[in-house]
Structures are given as C-alpha cells and as structure tokens.
Amino acid sequence: xxxxxxxxxxxxxxxxxxxxxxxxxxxxxxxxxxxxxxxxxxxxxxxxxxxxxxxxxxxxxxxxxxxxxxxxxxxxxxxxxxxxxxxxxxxxxxxxxxxxxxxxxxxxxxxxxxxxxxxxxxxxxxxxxxxxxxxxxxxxxxxxxxxxx
Numbered sequence: 001x002x003x004x005x006x007x008x009x010x011x012x013x014x015x016x017x018x019x020x021x022x023x024x025x026x027x028x029x030x031x032x033x034x035x036x037x038x039x040x041x042x043x044x045x046x047x048x049x050x051x052x053x054x055x056x057x058x059x060x061x062x063x064x065x066x067x068x069x070x071x072x073x074x075x076x077x078x079x080x081x082x083x084x085x086x087x088x089x090x091x092x093x094x095x096x097x098x099x100x101x102x103x104x105x106x107x108x109x110x111x112x113x114x115x116x117x118x119x120x121x122x123x124x125x126x127x128x129x130x131x132x133x134x135x136x137x138x139x140x141x142x143x144x145x146x147x148x149x
Contacts, residue, residue, distance in 0.1 A: 013145040014091050024096045024139025027085070029053035033121070034083030036060060036132075038071045038102075045071070051081070052118050057133055058098060059105070059114050061126040069128055077102040081132055086142070096139040098132065105129040 019027070028034070033050045047068050052059040058081050062069040072079055079102045086093035105111045111129045120126040 012091055014142050015145050017141045017143050019094065019096070019139030019141055021137040021139070024137050025053055025056055025098075025134075027094055027139065028058070028081075028083050028096045028098070031083050031085055034058075034081055036068070036072065037080040037082065038068070038077065040067065040071050050118065050121050051083075052114065054114075057131050059118060060130050060132070061115065061118055061120055062128040062130055063124040063126050064128055072102045072130055079132060092142055092144070094139065094141045096137070098134045098138075099136040100132050100134040102130050102132050105131050 029052075033048055035046050036049050037044055037046050039045070045067070049060045049068075062072065071077065079100065081098045081100075082095065084093060084095035086095070105114060114129045115126075118129075
C-alpha cells in the first residue's frame with residue numbers, strides 16, 4: 001500500500017472538471033451535511049450543519065442566541081455553503097460551494113415544514129430556519145487524467 005506522498009504519478013494524476021450548476025446542486029442535495037461560512041468579527045468562521053436543498057435553495061436550522069444565529073440569521077447576511085464527498089485513498093470525488101444571501105424563513109407554515117423535514121444532529125431548540133439563496137454556485141469533480149493513447 002502506498003503512502004499518499006509515494007503514489008506514482010499515473011495513480012495520482014487528477015483533473016478538476018467543472019460541474020454545471022444543476023448537477024452541483026443535485027450533488028449537494030445528496031449529502032447529509034455541509035459547512036456554512038459566515039463573517040464573525042470581519043473574519044471567516046465555519047460551522048458544520050445538516051441541510052436541505054429545496055428548489056435550488058439551501059435550508060439550515062439554528063438555535064437562537066448562538067454565534068451562527070447571531071451572524072447568519074439577520075436578513076441579507078452574505079454566506080458561503082460548502083459540501084463535498086471526497087475519497088482520499090482514490091483521490092476522487094466532488095466539492096460544491098454556494099455563495100449567496102441568508103434570510104430567515106418567517107412564514108410559520110413554511111418554517112414548520114422545514115423543521116419537520118430537517119432534523120438537527122445536535123441537541124437544542126434549533127427554532128430558527130434560515131434559507132440561503134444561491135448567487136454563485138461552483139462545483140468541481142475530481143476525475144482521473146486520461147491515460148496517454
């Protein structure tokens with residue numbers, strides 16, 4: 001078995017293939033959690049969260065009064081959301097990054113539906129529902145470089 005830094009070039013040569021937005025959002029919807037990136041004290045902060053993708057928008061839940069809630073819940077907060085599925089051994093997989101505006105879901109019926117569909121992985125009330133409207137969707141697939149003919 002090879003160590004990662006000992007792999008022959010033909011085994012490790014990979015190419016980043018850009019994904020269409022629809023495919024990137026489909027992959028994002030297929031994984032149970034991702035990472036939300038937000039601004040805290042003018043610096044990037046990252047938190048893992050479970051999520052839903054509904055009509056091309058990312059939906060998360062938060063607990064009132066937490067750092068995430070305080071910095072993301074206010075309307076018009078600019079955030080990024082990243083999820084991936086990577087195989088470190090095979091050096092294959094994908095990564096999707098969505099950048100957009102976070103807004104609270106204020107309609108009580110809609111929020112109730114999201115709460116029923118999105119069960120938190122951590123304890124706590126998680127009474128706030130936040131929707132991220134994508135402005136930029138970037139996805140890449142890590143694929144093997146074709147062998148020379």
